[in-house]
Every structure is written in structure tokens, then in C-alpha cells.
Amino acid sequence: MTDPVQDPVRFIDERTAGAALLRRGLRYLFPDHWSFLLGEVALYSFIVLIGTGIYLALFFDPSTAKTVYHGPYTPLDGQTMSAAFKSVVDISFAYKAGLLIRQTHHWAADVFVASMVIHLTRVFFTGAFRKPRELTWIIGLLMLFTAFLEGYLGYSLVDDLLSGMGLAIGYGVGLSIPVIGGPMTLSLFGAPFPGKPELWSRMYIAHVLLIPILLAVLITIHLALVMARHHTQFRQSRRHTERRIVGVPLFPGQTPRSLALVFFVAAVLFLLGGLVQINPIWQWGPFEPWLGTNGAQPDWYLGWLIGALRLMPSFDLTIGHFTLVPNPFWGGALFPLVVLGLLAAFPWIERRLTGDRTTHNLLDRPRDAPNRTAFGVAFLTWVFLIFAFGAADRIFVLLGLSYNTQLYIFRIGIWVVPLALFFGVRRVCRELQTSDRIEEVREQAEHEAEEDRGAVAGAPAQPAG
Amino acid sequence: MLIRVDTTKLKLPEGRASWAPEGILAYSKICTHAGCAVALYRKPTFPVLEPQDALVCPCHYSTFDPFTGGTVTYGPAGRPLPQLPLEIDADGNLRAAGNFSQRVGPSWWNVRSRPTND
Numbered sequence: 001m002t003d004p005v006q007d008p009v010r011f012i013d014e015r016t017a018g019a020a021l022l023r024r025g026l027r028y029l030f031p032d033h034w035s036f037l038l039g040e041v042a043l044y045s046f047i048v049l050i051g052t053g054i055y056l057a058l059f060f061d062p063s064t065a066k067t068v069y070h071g072p073y074t075p076l077d078g079q080t081m082s083a084a085f086k087s088v089v090d091i092s093f094a095y096k097a098g099l100l101i102r103q104t105h106h107w108a109a110d111v112f113v114a115s116m117v118i119h120l121t122r123v124f125f126t127g128a129f130r131k132p133r134e135l136t137w138i139i140g141l142l143m144l145f146t147a148f149l150e151g152y153l154g155y156s157l158v159d160d161l162l163s164g165m166g167l168a169i170g171y172g173v174g175l176s177i178p179v180i181g182g183p184m185t186l187s188l189f190g191a192p193f194p195g196k197p198e199l200w201s202r203m204y205i206a207h208v209l210l211i212p213i214l215l216a217v218l219i220t221i222h223l224a225l226v227m228a229r230h231h232t233q234f235r236q237s238r239r240h241t242e243r244r245i246v247g248v249p250l251f252p253g254q255t256p257r258s259l260a261l262v263f264f265v266a267a268v269l270f271l272l273g274g275l276v277q278i279n280p281i282w283q284w285g286p287f288e289p290w291l292g293t294n295g296a297q298p299d300w301y302l303g304w305l306i307g308a309l310r311l312m313p314s315f316d317l318t319i320g321h322f323t324l325v326p327n328p329f330w331g332g333a334l335f336p337l338v339v340l341g342l343l344a345a346f347p348w349i350e351r352r353l354t355g356d357r358t359t360h361n362l363l364d365r366p367r368d369a370p371n372r373t374a375f376g377v378a379f380l381t382w383v384f385l386i387f388a389f390g391a392a393d394r395i396f397v398l399l400g401l402s403y404n405t406q407l408y409i410f411r412i413g414i415w416v417v418p419l420a421l422f423f424g425v426r427r428v429c430r431e432l433q434t435s436d437r438i439e440e441v442r443e444q445a446e447h448e449a450e451e452d453r454g455a456v457a458g459a460p461a462q463p464a465g
Numbered sequence: 466m467l468i469r470v471d472t473t474k475l476k477l478p479e480g481r482a483s484w485a486p487e488g489i490l491a492y493s494k495i496c497t498h499a500g501c502a503v504a505l506y507r508k509p510t511f512p513v514l515e516p517q518d519a520l521v522c523p524c525h526y527s528t529f530d531p532f533t534g535g536t537v538t539y540g541p542a543g544r545p546l547p548q549l550p551l552e553i554d555a556d557g558n559l560r561a562a563g564n565f566s567q568r569v570g571p572s573w574w575n576v577r578s579r580p581t582n583d
Contacts, residue, residue, distance in 0.1 A: 165501050165502075165523075165524060168499065168500040168501050168502075168524075169499045169500065169501060169524055171499075171500050171571070172496075172498065172499030172500035172501075172570075172571035173499060175500075175570075175571050175572065175573040176499075176571065176572060176573065178574070179574050181573055181574065182573035182574050182575065185573075192570065193495075193500055193570070289495070289502065290466075290494050290502050290504075291502055291504060292501050292502035292503070292504030292505070292522065292523045292524065293504065293523055294505060294523040295523070296523055296524065306524075306525070309498075309499065309524075309525045309541060310525045310526060310540075310541065311541075312541045313541070314527070314537050314539075314540060314541050314542055314543060315543050316543030316544060316572050318577065321575075321577050321578055322574055322575065322577065323543075323572050323573065323574055323575070323576050323577055324574075326543060326571065326572030326573060326576070327498055327541050327542065327543040327572065328498060328499045328541075328571065328572075331541075332499070393526070403526065404514070404539075
């Protein structure tokens with residue numbers, strides 16, 4: 001007699017010896033708290049990005065060859081444009097589901113980065129980056145910054161007016177790297193901006209192959225490290241300790257949750273892609289190096305860089321005839337490097353400052369580490385204010401507050417507001433700690449009172465009130 | 466880019482007196498900050514703050530004064546816009562009378578060396 005389930009399973013197990021590994025994997029315990037799902041949202045957005053990206057790659061043409069448009073979108077009829085731009089207009093109007101998939105891809109990229117940033121703040125404010133998880137933290141940061149680059153390349157490839165302006169700025173920032181910036185950027189672009197056609201092949205292979213593989217490898221290492229050292233957990237009950245893991249197993253507990261989340265994330269992204277217009281390139285038109293438009297904004301995750309570029313006062317640092325530090329370096333290159341460097345070094349900085357070298361599997365609440373929380377709020381506010389200034393021209397249109405006034409408010413505000421928040425937040429954390437201690441003492445006292453009453457010759461418990 | 470302005474308002478740097486025949490000025494359109502096109506021409510809306518016309522880059526709002534040789538009046542750019550000397554030849558054609566006053570485009574290590582005149 002053959003068994004249709006047992007036999008194939010036994011066949012595979014006898015040849016892979018995978019049962020033991022699988023059993024261990026299925027028993028892996030997940031902490032029972034919603035905030036651990038933020039990273040999963042990023043992962044599922046990445047899956048949607050891969051899926052929609054493959055579909056787009058079937059139609060996209062990474063070529064700057066000039067062509068004349070004669071397609072269903074009549075306002076662009078007869079317009080000369082690159083084959084790359086034409087293929088994206090065709091994806092939007094001529095191919096089945098093209099616009100849906102393109103917009104979903106774009107939304108998924110925005111949500112991918114957003115969920116990573118929110119996940120990062122959760123990890124930061126709960127101290128999940130502490131020993132033994134510093135490497136997981138570093139890998140996560142690398143993923144985030146790789147995703148910035150991947151998104152930038154994605155919208156640069158389209159060759160519409162906005163993407164060309166973004167590429168010009170990228171070229172300018174590349175040139176601005178002291179001493180080596182010129183030769184480095186020229187070898188990448190092949191010629192002064194807009195570069196040679198090879199640039200498009202280079203950006204394309206990076207966007208659809210090299211960086212996605214890099215991201216996939218980083219995700220794999222990130223998750224492997226999480227599993228190897230196990231998830232952290234909140235002190236939700238007395239059973240949650242540094243040594244004992246409390247949670248739901250991968251199967252059957254976590255699996256339906258994660259499956260539901262996959263479908264939910266995909267559904268939301270496709271709904272956004274289908275219902276909410278994003279980057280209508282046919283309105284911007286094709287790029288030419290002599291074209292630029294007012295009110296141009298990049299995708300949100302590059303807004304902090306445009307803000308930093310705009311905030312810098314007007315100067316190039318020169319030595320004799322040589323330009324040591326051209327202006328865009330500060331906002332476009334140094335600023336993101338400082339943010340990355342500070343975040344990457346933070347586990348070690350904190351260890352140095354607190355002297356705490358022990359292993360931590362239990363998470364802090366933000367109030368448990370007032371200095372860290374205060375620093376985190378101040379730091380994020382600093383970055384956020386610079387980000388907000390990137391939209392100063394839109395703020396002017398919305399609120400009528402002049403760009404110039406905003407410039408001076410922000411130049412002061414980006415330093416003063418974080419500093420004030422540091423002391424304010426630290427104070428709030430300490431007050432919360434105090435109130436926690438008072439609560440603890442009160443509970444202890446009530447508990448003792450209860451016991452005392454019980455000790456009085458087994459007297460019946462008094463009714464309350 | 467080519468623009469024509471009132472010659473009485475011109476205050477070009479020394480040595481550039483002949484660069485703008487009949488008030489016609491030529492500037493590089495590539496912003497000296499990060500390389501976007503300096504695509505906006507701003508007429509004064511509020512003369513107290515903005516006394517005269519300006520060339521504005523829409524990316525980071527570097528603003529240049531066409532009357533004084535493309536000097537930076539606002540925003541993050543670190544160098545003036547390079548100016549191209551113009552002349553009107555015997556046939557009445559507008560011609561370049563030499564190379565740009567500076568290297569064109571965003572700054573880099575060697576950008577402040579003089580462009581050659583060939």
C-alpha cells in the first residue's frame with residue numbers, strides 16, 4: 001500500500017534529512033507584539049517590488065536613442081523623446097495593466113523605505129540594537145541606504161523631466177566629492193552630464209540585477225542573524241526574562257498572521273497603484289539638459305537630501321585655484337554619511353557612555369533609557385526638519401510663508417528645536433520612570449496590606465469600600 | 466541662454482564691457498551648484514526685496530544676477546554663472562567672441578582653472 005502523503009514526504013526526508021531542521025524552524029518563537037511586524041511589512045513590500053519589477057522589465061527599454069512618439073497619449077504626439085521615456089509612456093498607456101503595475105511598483109518603493117524607517121525607529125527606541133544584535137542593526141542600515149540608491153536609480157531610469165533633474169543633481173553631488181569626485185563621476189557617466197548612453201545600461205543593470213541581489217543577500221543575512229540570536233521581547237509579564245523566550249511558534253501561531261500580512265500589504269499596495277496616481281510622467285514630459293521646472297520634488301525618501309542642499313549657505317571651500325569642497329558635498333554627500341555613521345556607531349557609542357557591556361534580550365521601553373530616547377528624538381527631529389525644508393517651496397504655496405523667511409527659520413530651527421527636545425524628552429522619560437516607581441510602591445503596599453488582613457486569625461476578607 | 470536687458474542697468478565686471486552688444490547677454494544655463502538647468506527667469510514681484518530680474522534654478526533656488534555678470538545673489542551656489550562674450554559681426558550676426566568666463570557646470574576640484582580659448 002502506498003500513502004500519497006507519507007511516501008513523498010519520506011522520500012524527500014531520506015534524501016535531504018530536512019525534517020529536523022524544519023521542525024526546529026517551525027518551532028521558532030515569535031514575540032507576541034505588533035511592532036515586530038514592521039520589518040515584515042518592508043519584506044513584503046520588497047516581494048511586491050520584485051514581482052512588479054519583473055513585469056516592468058518585460059517592457060522597459062533602457063536606451064537613450066531618440067525616437068518620435070506616436071501613441072495613444074495624443075498630447076505627446078510627435079514629440080521627440082528617448083526610447084526609455086517612450087517605453088514608460090507605453091507601459092502607462094499601451095500595455096495591459098501597465099499603469100497599475102508601474103504605479104504599484106512606485107508605491108511599493110515608497111512603502112518599502114517608509115516601513116524600514118519606522119522599523120528602524122522601533123529598534124532604536126527599544127534598544128533592540130544592543131549586544132548581541134549590533135550586526136543585525138548594521139545590516140539593516142546598509143539595506144536602508146541601498147534602498148535609497150535603488151529607488152533613486154529606479155526613477156532616474158524613466159528619463160522624464162523630474163528624473164533628469166534628479167540625475168543632474170546626482171552628477172553635481174558626485175563631482176563635489178573632494179579631489180576624487182571629478183574623475184570618479186566622469187568615469188561613471190562616461191562624459192560630462194548628461195553622460196554617454198552607456199550610463200543607461202549601467203543604471204539599468206544596477207537597478208534590476210545588482211542592487212536587488214545585494215538587497216536580497218542583506219535581507220537573508222539580516223533574518224539569519226535575527227534567528228541565530230533570536231528575537232528580542234518586551235517585558236510583557238514576569239515570564240518574559242532575559243533567559244526565557246515567550247512567544248508564538250512559527251507554525252501554527254505566526255504563519256497565519258504573516259500570511260495575512262503578506263496579502264494585506266500586497267492588497268494595499270495594489271489599491272494605491274490602481275487608485276492613487278503617482279509620478280504621472282506624461283505630464284512632466286521628456287528630459288533635456290536645458291529643461292527644469294519649478295516645484296520639482298523627489299520621492300519622499302530623498303527629501304532630506306534636497307533639504308540639506310537647499311539649506312547650505314552659498315560657498316565653495318577653495319585652496320588657491322583648487323576647489324577643495326564644492327557646496328553640494330555638505331548636503332548631498334556628507335550629511336547622509338554623518339546620519340549613516342552616527343546610527344551605525346550608536347550601539348558602541350551607547351556602550352561607551354553607559355558602560356553597559358552585557359547581553360540584552362529584553363527590550364527597553366523608551367522611558368527606560370531617557371538619554372537614548374532623548375538623543376533619538378533630537379536626532380530624528382534634526383533629520384526631519386531638514387527633510388521638511390526640502391518642501392519649503394511647497395510650504396510657501398500652501399501657507400504663503402516666504403521661502404526666504406523659512407530659510408532663516410529652518411537654519412536656526414534645525415539646531416534649536418532638537419536641542420530643546422533633547423532636554424524636554426529626557427525630563428518626560430524621567431518623570432514617567434518616577435511615576436512607575438510610585439505605582440510599584442503603591443502596589444507593593446496594597447499587596448502587603450492584603451496579606452496583613454489575611455494574617456489576622458484568618459479573618460474573612462473585608463468587602464471593598 | 467540669451468537674454469536682452471536695458472543697457473543702462475548693466476554693471477558687468479571689469480573687462481566685460483564689450484561682452485553684451487546692445488544689451489544681449491549669454492550665460493551658461495547649467496547651475497554652478499548641482500548642475501540643474503537655470504530655467505526660471507524671475508521678474509520682480511516685490512521690488513523692495515527683489516529689485517530687478519533674476520535667473521533662478523528651480524532645484525535649490527540658487528539665484529543669479531544677469532546685470533552684474535551672473536553673480537550669486539541667493540541660494541547655495543558657490544560660483545557665478547559663466548558668461549559667454551558676444552559680438553555682432555559685420556553681417557549683423559550674433560557670435561561668440563571667446564570662451565566662457567569660467568568653466569561650465571557644477572564645481573569640482575579643478576573647476577576654477579581658466580578655460581582655454583581654443
